[in-house]
Amino acid sequence: MTGNGEAVQTRRARQYALCTFALAYDKATDGAEGVFDQALTNGLAAIVAHTWPGKEKDRKTGRILQARLLLDVIKENTGGTGRIPHDPDAPIADDAEAGGPFGFLRTYTDVDLVTLHDALTVTQAIRHARDVEGDDAGMPLTEDHLKALTALDWHPALRSINDVHVDRDWERDGHSNDVEIDRARRYHDALDEEEIERRRDLDYEAMVLVTKDDIGTTVDDCPVCGAIAFVAREHDGLRGAVGIGHCWVCSYERTAYVAERELISDLLRRAAE
Ligand SMILES: [Zn+2]
DSSP states (O other): HHHHHHHHHHHHHHHHHHHHHHHSSSOOOTHHHHHHHHHHHHHHHHHHHEEEESBBBBBTHHHBOHHHHHHHHHHHHHHOOOOOEEETSSOOOOOOTTTTTTTTOOEEEEEEEEHHHHHHHHHHHHHHHHHHOOOOOOOOOOOOHHHHGGGGGSTTTTOOOHHHHHHHHHHHHHHHHOOOOOOOHHHHHSOHHHHHHHHHHHHIIIIITTTTOTTTEEEEEEETTTOOOEEEEEEEEETTTTTEEEEEOOOOOEOOHHHHHHHHHHHHHHHHH
């Protein structure tokens, strides 16, 4: 496969994963039928191009086939079973050798032709109804439809849903830290001036480093209120550079996830400069 072909395959896998994730994990319902079609078309195109290069396209126009036609290609080339070998040149091993139906050593992916065909029929009916009536018909897809879509990810041309999970967790950690910063600011603003002064003037290093014989603890500037009061009893697991703990003035808490995230963002920023 050419370099460009690989880029196309990577883009298909990413599109498949983003759309499938939105439906199966984020439980998206707005425009679900369009998202499903996009997920399925990209997923099937990647699998067909990997297994039978060229058959993902219309012979005359060179355009990528619609999902329904891609299912037909798979049906024709697998004798109607939908069982696709991961290596087109190697034989399919049985389940037991592959470590069971969900083993990573498995040598094939089963495409549930009937269920996916049914899903396309359902979503197209909804799309048609919406065009006619102009209202939102809700989520037309069943758990079985989504399961059949998600199962395509076993194929080595895809295997991309997990990457989306990691990206989304990353976004969520960032979001929850923003919420925590806001909470700590409100708490800080609720304290009266005298109390803030009293807390800022305390010598936290002396308190935690001298009295508790604890060599790992550090006291740093708080990113929220600026006091030298961020007491970290632990640090990120990668470099030990970012503290995990609490500010003893404003109560801001930095979790282990946020600490690692900040370290990695910092490394990326430095690498870019
Ligand atoms: Zn603080």
